[in-house]
Amino acid sequence: MNRVPDLSTAVWRKSSYSDGGGTNCVEVADGYPGLVPVRDSKTPTGPTLLIPAPAWTTFVAFATGR
Numbered sequence: 001m002n003r004v005p006d007l008s009t010a011v012w013r014k015s016s017y018s019d020g021g022g023t024n025c026v027e028v029a030d031g032y033p034g035l036v037p038v039r040d041s042k043t044p045t046g047p048t049l050l051i052p053a054p055a056w057t058t059f060v061a062f063a064t065g066r
Helices: 053-064
Strands: 012-014 026-029 035-040 049-052
Touching: 035 053, 049 053
Parallel strands: none
Antiparallel strands: 012 026, 026 035, 035 049
């Protein structure tokens, strides 16, 4: 059975690729083994995506051209 982690105490950080204006930011939370919680900074109480860590690594490598 899959369990949704408790994100109520998550410490969110903005992407270093954000525009700096505070309106177009992706935030991630660390400390969830095997998962990367991702949210839109404009809606911090909105939905959170839970991305498997290997998929997130692949996404970041593709997005940054590495």
